[in-house]
Amino acid sequence: MSDFERFKELQKQMKAYQLALSVASWDSNTEAPKASFPYRSEMLGLISGEHFSLQTSEEYRRIVDELDRNPDELNDIQKKEIKEAKKNLDKIVKIPKKDYIEFTQLVNLSQKEWETAKEKSDFSIFQPYLKKIIEMRKRMLGYRAPDTHPYDVLLDDFEEGMDREQYDAFFQTVKDELVPFTKKVLKRREDPPAFMNARYDRDEQKAFVEYLMGVFGFDFDKGLLKESVHPFTWGTHSKDVRFTVRYLEDYLFSSIFAAIHELGHALYEQQIDEMFDMTNLNGGASKGIHESQSRFYENMIGRSRAFWEAHLPALKQRFGKQLKDVDVETFYRAVNHVDESFIRVEADELTYPLHILLRYEIERDIFEDRVSVDELPDLWNRKMKEYLNIDVERDSDGILQDVHWSTGMFGYFPTYALGSAYAAQIYYTIRKEIDFDRLIREDNLQEINDWLREKIHCFGSSIGPGEILERVTGESFNPSYYVRYLKEKYGELFLGGESE
Amino acid sequence: MSDFERFKELQKQMKAYQLALSVASWDSNTEAPKASFPYRSEMLGLISGEHFSLQTSEEYRRIVDELDRNPDELNDIQKKEIKEAKKNLDKIVKIPKKDYIEFTQLVNLSQKEWETAKEKSDFSIFQPYLKKIIEMRKRMLGYRAPDTHPYDVLLDDFEEGMDREQYDAFFQTVKDELVPFTKKVLKRREDPPAFMNARYDRDEQKAFVEYLMGVFGFDFDKGLLKESVHPFTWGTHSKDVRFTVRYLEDYLFSSIFAAIHELGHALYEQQIDEMFDMTNLNGGASKGIHESQSRFYENMIGRSRAFWEAHLPALKQRFGKQLKDVDVETFYRAVNHVDESFIRVEADELTYPLHILLRYEIERDIFEDRVSVDELPDLWNRKMKEYLNIDVERDSDGILQDVHWSTGMFGYFPTYALGSAYAAQIYYTIRKEIDFDRLIREDNLQEINDWLREKIHCFGSSIGPGEILERVTGESFNPSYYVRYLKEKYGELFLGGESE
Structure with missing residues (x-):
């Protein structure tokens, strides 16, 4: 057996563990009964342990190193598999097992404490855990890459090729251009129309979401x-991609746009070439590219005028009473309603990047040792005032709202804004190449899916985000498209066409 | 670390694999998308392989053998764990790995062929596979227990302590007593009342099944x-026990009694003492005892007059139109409607054991080399004529109806009838000890659950079926209770009280 064959064998074994853990996690997140968790945590911990042992085994490390040094007999895809494996190995092998276990236990505990803290809206409960997490994160990054700034390492982990320099430039643009523009729009904002918060039957919402799955071409066999x-959204390979939504009877838009957002993620996964199913190159190119697809489907398609020209009638068929006098234009304005809010996940398309700007700046300050953990709530609240002009009164509406930090994830948030910005850059390209609005208006999304599959989806993670963007749009990441897109759309909607 | 501690560690690792496989199997059987099966089969095959390797590893075998020979320092439960482990080991270790793999592949293939054969109602498609399965089964049993008759080995596998001698006696009683009695009842059978096949809304059926879960005391947290x-029914330990039903809009009784049947299995699993969760003594005492509990809940409780005195009103609340003029007595007769049928799983309580009698006799003939595979359909059809007086016209309604043989399971069927017979023996005991009918009539099943928990459920499989029966009823298995129960019930219902 050649080294590469043996590599594939070990990879397959790891993928088997991953499948087992993924299916169990799907079960945990959707239906597993409450009392089953202690037992299953212990058991799944053992499976994770097997996975970890295999991944850090001497044999696997030797083979990956060997193939990484001597890749001459490998084809291009095989080379990428080895590169990916090497990258993942480098993330773990330099960390002492003791630290790894301590960190895992710490974040398990911290998530519970964060939950309690959020429930009681009391940052002081979470504060010591957050402090410890940050300390350990820094220490572990020191083992891995002693010569690189720790936040740069994290940013690159979640979005290959990105660092503070590039994100600084991106968020400076957001700050200079979008903060004042958003304030202008917010000054002219209207009250939300009454139908936005009418009561919409749960089963009918579900039926409409199923209709949307058909519209977007979700493959029900997969x-x-x-x-x-x-x-x-959850997936193990291109033939098993699932997503969830939640139905709020007093907030129809929540299920519709969550569904389209998750459909974006799901279509991406379903359209990855099946040749990657058995490799470590399955899944999307990066967090940012994945998010660009969910945002693209949600905002560029789902919140477009053309989309509701096509599908408002179907929605009215289910909700004739609530939507009786609502025309396409009114509905289009409603789905793009802008308002300041405390909570990121409830934010509209325009204010969303400001929530991320704030988080990026705080994370950078944390890893540049310019702020202590005690000062974080104040810093958060000051930035909310500055960017969105609102006063945070409860930590649960402020610094405690997101789970990420309690799980040790720093450097992830920026990819959310980056994804939206990528989506805008892709948007201006696709409009040049196909008759985008007409296809949407004519309920023919297949051609758009095909375009995205050929240009982006089919490659899985065999091509990195930078290269994807270059190939698709002909240039590297350029945040000006994002600013242009938001100003054009929301200027037209709420400022009478003026975009400045 | 002592040998026993290491044994527990290895056991836990195996239970982790089992949990992973069980959760995946639950997913496969309830929702996994069609196209995901090839990938997941391959991956789960690898997990099974890990489980098998661990179970047959030299270390594990050495430890189990050692502890089995020198159990002096173990307590009673620990001794039983070792005995159970040894028994399971003996079933595998004597079989050459080559044969094991060949057999696994054969039955995987055979199930597909059986499906096709059943669809086309053509035994000749399945015939060569069945022949091969029987040959391999015999050969493998020869490795395991060269001095015991192969069918005796199988019978004991599924119901510890049972062999042909005991089953012969049991089924002779069924044949002598129940075949003629059933014929008498069938002669006087009435047409099923019209409401039995009215249309019942799916969602309302579901709501009623949920109501029943409350009535029977199913623990929704577990x-x-x-x-x-x-x-x-599916379970991994006492805190995660799930079951499924199917709703047929033109056959209300199907979901009600399938639900109560599965509830019986599920309550058993939920009531096992949690001390067994982490051992190999979780799960029920035996197939037969498990089935006795599902049958007990389904028939002795669910098909009793007292039960519908308590719950017909709740059913009528949901189905006022269909059940408008139906009184308890009419409903009681309907849920105990007797009719001959080709299909075992659709058979009523009275004709059910005759379906099993037929299968037992055929399996015994197969393993006593008294019938060739070619002759099986004829043999089946002759016996159907003899016991139920009906003519099988399609193999799909006859020999091809059950999946069991295609998976290599012989010796399993008899436990179904045995379970019903155990249930009857338990029934006459419980009636002496608590006010059974009154508790049911007063919608107070908790006391019945408690009785079954204390006498049967709590022990898991730490006590075998024979001992359970002795302890609970004061005597060993005695089929006369079964005959008495059926004759009393159906004699009163359909023969004007005459039970002979």
């Missing part, structure tokens, strides 16, 4: 829709 | 209900 408290 | 084509 996935399914279910319910959960927080919508998410 | 399990859940879902839908699948074939109802089944």
Whole structure:
């Protein structure tokens, strides 16, 4: 057996563990009974342990190193598999097992403490855990890459090729251009129309979401829709991609746009070439590119005028009473209603990047040792005032709202804004190449899916985000498209066409 | 670390694999998308392989053998754990790995061929596979226990302590007593009342099944209900026990009694002492005892007059139109309607054991080399004529109806009838000890659950079926209770009180 064959064998074994853990996690997040968790945590911990042992085994490390040094007999895809494996190995092998276990236990505990803190809206409960997490994160990054700034390492982990310099430039643009523009729009904002918060029957919402799955071309043989408290997409390979939504009877838009957002993630996964199913190159190119696809489907398609010209009638068929006098234009304005809010996940398309700007700046300050953990709530609240002009009164509406930091994830948030910005850059390209609005208006999304599959989806993670963007749009990441897109759209909607 | 501690560590690792496989199997049987099966089969095959390797590893075998020979320092439960482990090991270790793999592949293939054969109602498609399965089964039993008759080995596998001698006696009683009695009842059978096949809304059926879960005291924190084509119960430990039903709009009784049947299995699993969760003594005492509990709940409780005195009003609340003029007595007769049928899983309580009698006799003939595979359809059809007086016209309604043989399971069927017979023996005991009918009539099943928990459920499989029966009823298995129960019930119902 050649080294590469043996590599594939070990990879397959790891993928088997991953499948087992993924299916169990899907079960945990959608239906597993409450009392089953202690037992299953212990058991799944053992499976994770097997996975970890295999991944850090001497044999696997030797083979990956060997193939990484001597890749001459490998084809291009095989080389990428080895590169990916090497990258993942480098992330773990330099960390002492003791630290790894300590960190895992710490974040398990911290998530519970964060939950309690959020429930009681009391940052002081979470504060010591957050402090410890940050310390350990820094220490572990020191083992891995002693010569690189720790936040740069994290940013690159979640979005290959990105660092503070590039994100600084991106968020400076957001700050200079979008903060004042958003304030202008907010000054002219209207009250939300009454139908936005009417009561919409749960089963009818579900039926409409199933209709949307058909509209967007979700392949029902390769996935399914279910319910959960927080919508998410889950996949193990291109032939098993699932997503969830939640139905709020007093907030129809929540399920519709969560569904389209998750559909974006799901279509991406379903359209990855099946040749990657058995490799470590399955899944999307990066967090940012993945998010660009969910945002593209949600905002560029789902919140477009053309989309509701095509599908408002179907929605009215189900909700004739609530939407009786609502025309396409009114509905289009409503789905793009702008308002300041405390909570990121409830933010509209325009204010969303400001929530991320704030988080990026705080994370950078943390890893540049310019702020202590005690000062974080104040810093958060000052920035909310500065960017969105609102006063945070409860930590649960402020610094405690997101789970990420309690799980040790720093450097992830920026990819959310980056994804939206990528989506805008892709948007101006696709409009040049196909008759985008007409296809949407004519309920023919297949051609758009095909375009995205050929240009982006089919490659899985065999091509990095930078290269994808270059190939698709002909230039590297350029945040000006994002600013242009938001100003054109929201200027036309709420400022009488003026975009400045 | 002592040998026993290491034994527990290895056991836990195996239980982790089992949990992973069980959760995946639950997913496969309830919702996994069609196209995901090839990938997941391959991956789960690898997990099974890990489980098998661990179970047959030299270390594990050495430790089990050692502890089995020198159990002096173990307590009673620990001794039983070792005995159970040894028994399971003996079933595998004597079989050459080559044969094991060949057999696994054969039955995987055979199930597909059986499906096709059943669809086309053509035994000749399945015939060569069945022949091969029987040959391999015999050969493998020869390795395991060269001095015991192969069918005796199988019977004991599924029901510890049982062999042909005991089953012969049991089924002779069934044949002598129940075949003529059933014929008498069938002669006087009435047409089913029209409401039995009225249309019952799916969602209302579901709501009623959920009501029943409350009535029977299912613990919703430790399990859940879902839908699948074939109802089944699934559990990994006492805190995660799930079951499924299917709703047929033109056959209300199907979902009600499948639900109560599965609830019986599920309550058993939920009531096992949690001390067994982490051992190999979780799960029920035996197939027969498990089935006795599902049958007990389904028939002795669910098909009793007292039960519908308590719950017909709740059913009428949901189905006022269909059940308008139906009184308890009419409903009681309907849920105990007797009719001959080709299909075992659709058979009523009275004709059910005759379906099993037929299968037992055929399996015994197969393993006593008294019938060739070619002759099986004829043999089947002759016996159907003899016992139920009906003519099988299609193999799909006859020999091809059950999946069991295609998976290599012989010796399993008899436990179904045995379970019903155990249930009857338990029935006459419980009636002496608590006010059974009154408790049911007063919608107070908790006391019955408690009785069954203390006498049967709590022990898991730490006590074998024979001992359970002795302890609970004061005597060993005695089929006369079964005959008495059926004759009393159906004599009163359909023969004007005459039981002979």
